[in-house]
Amino acid sequence: MAKPVVALKSVIIRFAGDSGDGMQLTGDRFTMDAASLGNDLSTLPNFPAEIRAPQGTLPGVSSFQLHFADHQVLTAGDAPDVLVAMNPAALKANINDMPRGATIIIDKDEFTARNLKKVGYEVSPLEDGSLDSFNLHAIALTSMTVTALAGINISRKDAERSKNMFALGVLTWMYHRSTDATQAFLKAKFAKNEDILKANLLAYQTGWNFGETSEEFVTSYEVAPAKMKPGKYRNISGNAALAYGLIAASQQSGLRLFLGSYPITPASDILHELSKQKKFDIVTFQAEDEIAAVGAALGASYGGSLGVTATSGPGVALKSEMIGLGVMLELPLIIIDVQRGGPSTGLPTKTEQADLLQVMFGRNGESPVAVIAASTPSDCFEMAVEAARIATTYRVPTFLLSDGYIANGTEPWMIPDVAALPDLSVEFAKTQENFAPYERNPETLARPWAIPGTPGIEHRIGGLEKADKTGEISYEPANHDFMVRIRAAKVAGIKVPDIIVDDPSGDATVLFLGWGSTFGPISAAVQTLRDNGEKIAQAHIKYLNPFPSNLGALLEKYPKVILPEMNLGQLAMLLRARFLKDIISYNAVRGMPFSTAELVEVAMGVLHD
Amino acid sequence: MAKPVVALKSVIIRFAGDSGDGMQLTGDRFTMDAASLGNDLSTLPNFPAEIRAPQGTLPGVSSFQLHFADHQVLTAGDAPDVLVAMNPAALKANINDMPRGATIIIDKDEFTARNLKKVGYEVSPLEDGSLDSFNLHAIALTSMTVTALAGINISRKDAERSKNMFALGVLTWMYHRSTDATQAFLKAKFAKNEDILKANLLAYQTGWNFGETSEEFVTSYEVAPAKMKPGKYRNISGNAALAYGLIAASQQSGLRLFLGSYPITPASDILHELSKQKKFDIVTFQAEDEIAAVGAALGASYGGSLGVTATSGPGVALKSEMIGLGVMLELPLIIIDVQRGGPSTGLPTKTEQADLLQVMFGRNGESPVAVIAASTPSDCFEMAVEAARIATTYRVPTFLLSDGYIANGTEPWMIPDVAALPDLSVEFAKTQENFAPYERNPETLARPWAIPGTPGIEHRIGGLEKADKTGEISYEPANHDFMVRIRAAKVAGIKVPDIIVDDPSGDATVLFLGWGSTFGPISAAVQTLRDNGEKIAQAHIKYLNPFPSNLGALLEKYPKVILPEMNLGQLAMLLRARFLKDIISYNAVRGMPFSTAELVEVAMGVLHD
Amino acid sequence: MTDIALTKKDFTSDQEVRWCPGCGDYAILSAMQSFLPELGIPRENIVFISGIGCSSRFPYYLDTFGVHSIHGRAPAIASGLAISRPDLTVFVITGDGDALSIGGNHLIHALRRNVELKILLFNNRIYGLTKGQYSPTSPQGLVTKSTPAGSLDTPFNPISLALGAEATFVARTIDNDRKHLTAILRAASAHKGSAFIEIYQNCPIFYDGAFSQVTDADSKEASLLQLVHGQPIKSAKYGVIRNGVNIELAELANIDESEIVIHDAHNPDPSFAFALSRLSGSDLEHVPVGIFRDVERAGYSSMVNDQLKEIIKTQGAGDLTKLLNSGDTWEV
Amino acid sequence: MTDIALTKKDFTSDQEVRWCPGCGDYAILSAMQSFLPELGIPRENIVFISGIGCSSRFPYYLDTFGVHSIHGRAPAIASGLAISRPDLTVFVITGDGDALSIGGNHLIHALRRNVELKILLFNNRIYGLTKGQYSPTSPQGLVTKSTPAGSLDTPFNPISLALGAEATFVARTIDNDRKHLTAILRAASAHKGSAFIEIYQNCPIFYDGAFSQVTDADSKEASLLQLVHGQPIKSAKYGVIRNGVNIELAELANIDESEIVIHDAHNPDPSFAFALSRLSGSDLEHVPVGIFRDVERAGYSSMVNDQLKEIIKTQGAGDLTKLLNSGDTWEV
Ligand SMILES: Cc1ncc(C[n+]2csc(CCOP(=O)(O)OP(=O)(O)O)c2C)c(N)n1
Ligand SMILES: Cc1ncc(C[n+]2csc(CCOP(=O)(O)OP(=O)(O)O)c2C)c(N)n1
Ligand code: SF4
Ligand code: SF4
Ligand SMILES: [Mg+2]
Numbered sequence A, B: 001m002a003k004p005v006v007a008l009k010s011v012i013i014r015f016a017g018d019s020g021d022g023m024q025l026t027g028d029r030f031t032m033d034a035a036s037l038g039n040d041l042s043t044l045p046n047f048p049a050e051i052r053a054p055q056g057t058l059p060g061v062s063s064f065q066l067h068f069a070d071h072q073v074l075t076a077g078d079a080p081d082v083l084v085a086m087n088p089a090a091l092k093a094n095i096n097d098m099p100r101g102a103t104i105i106i107d108k109d110e111f112t113a114r115n116l117k118k119v120g121y122e123v124s125p126l127e128d129g130s131l132d133s134f135n136l137h138a139i140a141l142t143s144m145t146v147t148a149l150a151g152i153n154i155s156r157k158d159a160e161r162s163k164n165m166f167a168l169g170v171l172t173w174m175y176h177r178s179t180d181a182t183q184a185f186l187k188a189k190f191a192k193n194e195d196i197l198k199a200n201l202l203a204y205q206t207g208w209n210f211g212e213t214s215e216e217f218v219t220s221y222e223v224a225p226a227k228m229k230p231g232k233y234r235n236i237s238g239n240a241a242l243a244y245g246l247i248a249a250s251q252q253s254g255l256r257l258f259l260g261s262y263p264i265t266p267a268s269d270i271l272h273e274l275s276k277q278k279k280f281d282i283v284t285f286q287a288e289d290e291i292a293a294v295g296a297a298l299g300a301s302y303g304g305s306l307g308v309t310a311t312s313g314p315g316v317a318l319k320s321e322m323i324g325l326g327v328m329l330e331l332p333l334i335i336i337d338v339q340r341g342g343p344s345t346g347l348p349t350k351t352e353q354a355d356l357l358q359v360m361f362g363r364n365g366e367s368p369v370a371v372i373a374a375s376t377p378s379d380c381f382e383m384a385v386e387a388a389r390i391a392t393t394y395r396v397p398t399f400l401l402s403d404g405y406i407a408n409g410t411e412p413w414m415i416p417d418v419a420a421l422p423d424l425s426v427e428f429a430k431t432q433e434n435f436a437p438y439e440r441n442p443e444t445l446a447r448p449w450a451i452p453g454t455p456g457i458e459h460r461i462g463g464l465e466k467a468d469k470t471g472e473i474s475y476e477p478a479n480h481d482f483m484v485r486i487r488a489a490k491v492a493g494i495k496v497p498d499i500i501v502d503d504p505s506g507d508a509t510v511l512f513l514g515w516g517s518t519f520g521p522i523s524a525a526v527q528t529l530r531d532n533g534e535k536i537a538q539a540h541i542k543y544l545n546p547f548p549s550n551l552g553a554l555l556e557k558y559p560k561v562i563l564p565e566m567n568l569g570q571l572a573m574l575l576r577a578r579f580l581k582d583i584i585s586y587n588a589v590r591g592m593p594f595s596t597a598e599l600v601e602v603a604m605g606v607l608h609d
Numbered sequence C, D: 001m002t003d004i005a006l007t008k009k010d011f012t013s014d015q016e017v018r019w020c021p022g023c024g025d026y027a028i029l030s031a032m033q034s035f036l037p038e039l040g041i042p043r044e045n046i047v048f049i050s051g052i053g054c055s056s057r058f059p060y061y062l063d064t065f066g067v068h069s070i071h072g073r074a075p076a077i078a079s080g081l082a083i084s085r086p087d088l089t090v091f092v093i094t095g096d097g098d099a100l101s102i103g104g105n106h107l108i109h110a111l112r113r114n115v116e117l118k119i120l121l122f123n124n125r126i127y128g129l130t131k132g133q134y135s136p137t138s139p140q141g142l143v144t145k146s147t148p149a150g151s152l153d154t155p156f157n158p159i160s161l162a163l164g165a166e167a168t169f170v171a172r173t174i175d176n177d178r179k180h181l182t183a184i185l186r187a188a189s190a191h192k193g194s195a196f197i198e199i200y201q202n203c204p205i206f207y208d209g210a211f212s213q214v215t216d217a218d219s220k221e222a223s224l225l226q227l228v229h230g231q232p233i234k235s236a237k238y239g240v241i242r243n244g245v246n247i248e249l250a251e252l253a254n255i256d257e258s259e260i261v262i263h264d265a266h267n268p269d270p271s272f273a274f275a276l277s278r279l280s281g282s283d284l285e286h287v288p289v290g291i292f293r294d295v296e297r298a299g300y301s302s303m304v305n306d307q308l309k310e311i312i313k314t315q316g317a318g319d320l321t322k323l324l325n326s327g328d329t330w331e332v
C-alpha cells in the first residue's frame, strides 16, 4: 500500500557536499522540477573560494539552497527544513543552520574514521547522539549506488560519482514528483556517453525506488503550485539576466555591444554568457587588466558602440581613473559592479553592498556619474536596460550595482515580451558646419555623440578641462567652474522613475527602506510583520544617483525609517547628508544576505520602542 | 636731491612674462628681500600647463605674485597694486585683475606689431588709451639692458635674457632696498660663468640706477617690518615643508624613509626635494607607475621602513586598490595627495579641494583610512609629522591632503627647534612563541608591526579577510563582521587634537569653518570682518577622519556655519551626514584660491540676512 | 567622404601648437601632416589617440578625429576603437614614459595581439611634461630632477622589448630626418597589424642633445646603421658581420662587402632583428635605423570581426525572443 | 637566527594546502620546501610575496614570512621590500595571468632594474582561480569559458618577453621534474639580480594535459631541448644547428654532433638566448628547458644602497637642524 502524501506550504532544502559531488547540478535539477510544477522559488548557491579544496575538508564544502512554496517566495530562506549532506564535512559546515526537528539526509558510507578526522569529529555524530533532535536519515548512498550500477561498465569512480543522482532520486520521490524531466535532462546532458548516461539514469531511478520501497521514509510531501501572474516563466540568475539585459539594450538601441572585461568573481559569468551569444554580433574583449577593459569599452563607445565593462569591487578601484576620463569625455559607458566582500581581496565568493560610496566618489575631482542598483536576479535584466538608457541618453558613465547574492541566486522570471521593450535608438552627430562637440542638448544637457567616420565634424577631445561648447582646452577659471557645475547638473537632471511606497494601511509610521539585493529579505520581513498585524511601509531605492525626485517627500512622511545594509551604513550616509533626516541603520557585514527573522526583529524593535 | 620715500602698510606685486623670462626667479629674489627686511608675506606662482608654450602667447604666460606687509599676511592678495608685464601677452593675461589706479610697468620694446598680433591686440594698448586709468610706466627694458651690456662679450640673446634683472633692479630701488643680497645671490648662482654673472649684475645695477635717476619714477616706497614672533625664519613652500616634515618624521621615529613615487604635477617637487636629501639615508624610488609606487612603499613599510607615496588626484585613483590592501594588512603607509583641478587630467597646474571624498571612500568594501589636511605652506611640515605619527601608531594608511596653492605658494616659516619635535619611536614585534599577527593593542587597536628578519614570528598575511588575532584566512561570517567593525573602530579611535575655535567676542553666532588651503583666505576675510566690527568665529578642520571629538559640540554652538570649499561641498556633505547639521556651503571651483573680498561678501550676506 | 585629393593644410587643425621652441615634436608633426594626404584616407576615418605628455598633445594639431586620453592608456582605448571599428585608421601617439613606464603593459599586449594600430613612440629619453625626471629609456647614470646622484635603472631597449612582445612591425627613425621618418610612416601604414615605431626626439629643454651622436653631421653617418630590406647592413664606417652565434660590427675598411649581413625585414624568426636591436647601447655609437621587422600576421580586429561574421553565418543572427525563451521554461 | 641546519619540515607551515587534487602546484611546493634548507638562510630572512591566483596561495604553505598580495602587483611590493631590506631573500610567486596579464608591467620593470627577486611564474596557460578563462600564454584557438569559439590572441613567449626586458637570469623548468626544478632554483638563488623562472604547471581541472607533450614518457625526450652551459643543445632526437643568421633544429641522425651549437648561458648578448626561446611554439614540439641566460649585472637594491652609503660617506650623514636652517634665513 502506497505511502501517505502530506501537503506542505513551503520547503527550504539545502544540498551540501564536496565541490566534486555535483551539488550545484543536483540543486539546479531539483529547482527546475519545482519551477515547472509552478512553485515560486528562490535559490542561493554557496561556493568555496578555492576551486577544489582537498576532498572532504570544510573549505571544500559547496552547497545549494532552494526555497520553494505554494505562495510568493522572496528569499532562499533562513533555516533549511531539509539538509542533504554528502559527507561529514558537509554536515559539520551546515549543521548549525539547522533548526531542531529538521530532516537530515546523509551518506553514511562517507562517515569513515578518516573522513571524520579530516573535519575534527572525535566520534561520529551518527553515534554520539548529537543529531538526536533531528529527523535523521543515514543512508548508504555510495554503496547502494555502486551496487546498483554493477552491471554497467564504468569505473568505480564514475559509479560513485552518480550518487548525487541517487540522492536526487530519493528527493524526487520524497516530494512526490515525476522523474520525466530529470530523465530527459540526463539524456540530453550525457548524449555523448552512453555508459555514463545509463549510470546516471539508473542511479536516479534506484534512488526513487529506494524512497518508494524502503522503510527509511514513511511519508512523501507535496507543495502545491503558487499563484503567479500568468505567463511564460524561466528560472534565471542575476548574472544571466544582466547579460540578457545588455543584449536587449543592444538590440533596442541598434548599437553594437562591446564588453571589455577582465575576469573576476562574481562577475565573470557575465563575460562567459555574452561570449556565448556572439551571434548577436557582440564583441567580448578579455583585456590584460581592468584598466584596459574599461579603456577598450570607452574607446568602443567613442566609436559608436555600447561600451560596457563588468567587474567587482577591486576592479572598480582600478578602473576609477579611466571612468574619470569618461566623465570628462561625456561618452556613454556602462560599468557593472557585482559587489563582493571587501575590503581588498576580502571574501571573493561572498556578497556585500559596500561599494556604493566607491562608485559614487572614487575618482579625483568633481566626477559625477549615474548609479543604479538591481534588487533581485530577474531585476538585473530591467536594470541593465535602464543603465543603457541613462548612459546613452545622457552620455555619462553609468554604474549598475549587483552583488554576489543576486548574481548567483536564481528565481522564476516571467519572460518579457520583446515588443514591449523600450526603444533605445540614439542619434549620432551628423555632418555639419562649425561643429561644437560640447554644445549641449538643452533638455538632457548631453553633448553630441560624434563618432569617427562622420565627415566634417572631425574634432579633438581629451581629459583636460574643456571650454564650454567648443570643447577646446581651457584653463579659464570661470569656464572650469561652469563645466564642473554643468556636469553635475546633467547627472542631477537624469530622469528616473519615482520611488513607489507600499503602505497598504496608508497610516504606517515606520518605513522599511532598502536598496539592492536586500529587497528579498526586507520584503519577506515586511510580509511577516503584516501577517502579524503590524503596520509598516516599504520602499526600495533602485536609483541611487540621482535619487528619485519624490524621495525627500517620502522620507519626510515617515517619522521612522529603517535601512538595513550589508555595509556600515553607506546609503544611510548619503540620505542623511542629502535630506538631514535621521535614518535608523541596521548593518551586518557577514558576506551573507540578511535573514528574514533578524529583519523582523529589528523592525519589531523600532515599531515597539 | 633724492626722491621722496613713501611708507606703505602692504604691497601686492605681480611679475608676469614669458615662461622663458625668468619671472619665477625674479619673484623669488624680490620675495627674499622682503623676507629679510622682516615683512610678513605670502606668494603665489602661476605656471602654464605647457612647459614652454610659444613665446609671446597667452598660454605661455607665467606669473608670480607676492604680497608683503608690515603686518600679518594671510594670502597672496586679491588685486595687485603693481604689475610688471614683460610683454603684451603678460599684460593681456593679467590686466583684468588690476584695479584702477594700480601701477603697471611694461617693457615697451616688446610691444611690437608682431607680438601684439600674437595675442589679438588690434592696436597697442599703449596707444588706445585703454590703460589711462592706470599708473603706467612703459620702459624700454630690453633695449636699455642690451645697451648697458654692450661691453660684455655675451650673445644678444643672453643680454636680452638679463632684462628680468633690470626689472628687478628697478623694483629694488622702488621699494627702497639694498642691492647686496641679490648681488650675493647672483654671484653664487653664476659663479661658473663669469660673463653671464657680469651681465646680470650690471643689468640689475642699471635697473636700480634707472629708478634712482630717470624721470620715470618720482617716489620710492618703504614697507616697515611686520611684528612677528621672535625667532629664526625662512621662506618655505608647501612641498618643501612637506618633504622636510617627512625627513623629520624619519629622524624622530628612527625609521628609514622610503618614498615610492611617480612624477605628477603638482606633487613632483616632493620627490625632487627628497632625492636631494639622500644623506638622510632616504630611498626615493621612481616607480613605473602610481600602483608600483604605492606598492613599493607598502612593501617597504612591511619591511620596517616609513613607507610614503606622493601624488595628485589621478594618481590616487590608480593607487586605490593597493591602499585597500594596506587597510587589510594594517601596515603604516602615508599617501600624500597634492590636489589639483579635476576631474580626469583636469587642470594640472591649478589648485582644488575635490579629492576629499575620493580619499575617504575610493576603495572597494568598508575600507577606513585616516585623513588629515595641511592648511598653509609651513603647516605642511607639522602635518607630515602628524601623518607619520598616525600611520605608525595605528598601522593604518594615512592620507595627507595638500593642494597646488600651498604646495607652490610660500610664506615665512619660523624654523622649529628639532629638540622640540615629538618622539615618534616605534616598537616592532619581538621574537616570541605562538605569535598572533592580528592580536591588537587594546588602546590603539593596532596590530603588531612584525617585520621580516625577526626569528620565531614568521607568518603569512594577505588581502583575504583574516581571522581575528591569528590573521589566518577566514570566510566565517561573524568574523568578517567583527573585523570590518574593528578596522573602522581603530580609525574612529585615532587620537587627534581638539579643534580650536577663535571667537574673540565669545558671542558670535556665525562660524566661519574651513579645511585645507582655504585657511589663508578665510582668516583674511575674518580679520577684515572683525576690523569692520563684525562678530564672527573661525575654526579650521585639520583632521578629517576621524574628526576632532569636540567638532560636534562646536557645530552645535553656532546657529550658522559657513563652509567655503574649492569643490561642490564635499566636507559639507560629511558634516551634514555625521551631525545632521545644515551647513551653509560656498563653493567655487575655479582652480584658484578664494579671494578675501568674495569671502567677506559671503559672510556679510550670512551675518545680515 | 571626399574625393578631391587632400593637402597638408587639410590635416592641420586650427589649434596653436604649444611645444617649446626647438622641440623635436614640431618636425614629427610637420612630417605627419605632409604624409597623411598620401594615404588617400578621408580625414574622418583617421583617429589619433594619445596618452599624456608633451608628445601626447600631438592629436590636437591634426584636423582628424582625436583623443588626448590619460597617461599610458592610449593603446587600450585605441584597441577598443580599432576592434569595434575596423573601418578606421587608428594611430597611437605616445612618449617614452607614457608607453614604456606607466603604459608598458598595454603596449606589449597590443603588440602581441597585433591590433591594427600605428604606434608612434616619441622617445626623448626624459619626462618632458613633468619637467625633467628620468624615464625608462634614460641612460643609466643620467642626472635629472629625480636622480641628482645619477639614475641606476638599466633602460629598456624599446626595439628589443617590442620584439620580445611578438610585434610584427618594428622600426626606428629620427625626428629631424623627415625623409626617413616619412618612409617609415609609409611602410607602417602599409602593414596590416600593429606597427611600432620608435622616433628619437630631441627635448631641447630637459635633455638637449640626447641624440646628437646620431644627428650631428660629424658623427651621424658613422653611427647610423641603415636597415634596408635586401641591402647590406652598414653605416658609413661599419658593417654588421657574423661571429659564431652572435653578430658584431666591423670597420668597412677591414672587411669585404660580401661579409656584411644582408637585411631581411621579413624574416619570420624575430631573433635576428632582436640581435640587431642589441647593437645600440645607451651611448648610441652604433644605432640601426629603419625597419627591423615587418612580417605578416592576421590583425586582431580583422580576426575578431571575421569570427563574428563566421558565427553569424553558421548560427544565424541572434533572435532576442528566442534567447529569452531558451532553456527550461514553463507556463503559468 | 639559528645555526642548526633546517629541514623541509621547518619550512612547512601549519596551513592545510588547498589546491585541487593532482594540481601541479603541489609538486612545486614540495620541491621548494625541500630546497630551502639548502640555502642555509634562516627562515625569518626569507619572504615569499605573491599576487592572486591558485599559484599565489603558495606563500601560505611555507613557514617563512609571506604576503599574499593583490593581483599582478607582487613584483612592485617585493621591489620595495628588497630595495629597503637588502638583507632579505625575496621570492615572488606568480601565475601566467598574474605576471603576464595584469602584472606585465611590474614584471618587465623589475627585470630591467634587476631587482634582487627570484620570480617563479607558474605557467598553466589558464586562469585557474577564476575557473578557466584563457590567459596570455594560452595557445591561439583555445576554447575556454571566455572564448567558446576559440581564442584569437597570439600568446606571449614568457622567455622572449623576459629577455626583451633586459633580464639577467632566465630559465624554464617543469613542475613534475623535481630534480631539474631544484637545480634551477639553486642556480637562481646563486644569481645576484632578478631571476626569472617559467615553470610549466599542469592544471588538471581547467587545462589538463597542457604540457603532456613534454611530460608524457613517449614524447618528452624528443621534445625537451636541454640547455646546459657548455653542452651541445639537443633533445633525444634533435639538435640545434646554425643556418645563416638563424638557428634551426636538425635530426641528430642527419648531423654530426660537432655541428650542434654549444650552449653559453653567460653570453653577454641575449640574442642567442632569444633565438633559443623562439624554438618552442605553442605546440611544444620543441621546448628548450634549463637556463637560457645567466649573466652578471649589479642588482638594483645593492646599487641603491651603495649609492646611499657613498653619498653619506662623502657628504656626511644628514643633520636635521642644518637642513631646516638651510637657505636664506633671517632673525626676528
Ligand atoms: C596617472 C598620471 N600619472 C602621472 C601623470 C604626470 N605625467 C604626465 S606626462 C608624464 C610623463 C611624460 O613623459 P613622456 O611620456 O616621455 O612624454 P614627454 O612629455 O616626454 O613627451 C607624467 C609622469 C599624469 N598626467 N597622470
Ligand atoms: C584586480 C583583480 N582582478 C581580477 C581578479 C580575479 N582573478 C584572481 S586570480 C586571476 C587570474 C588567475 O590566473 P593565474 O594568474 O594564471 O593564476 P592561476 O590561478 O592560474 O594559478 C584573476 C583574473 C582579482 N582577484 N583582482
Ligand atoms: S619640454 Fe621638451 S619635449 Fe616637452 S615640449 Fe618642451 S622641448 Fe618638447
Ligand atoms: S584550478 Fe587548476 S591551478 Fe587551480 S588549484 Fe585547481 S588544479 Fe591547481
Ligand atoms: Mg619623454
Ligand SMILES: [Mg+2]
Binding pocket: D053, D095, D096, D097, D122, D123, D124, D125, D126, D127, D128, D135
Ligand atoms: Mg594560470
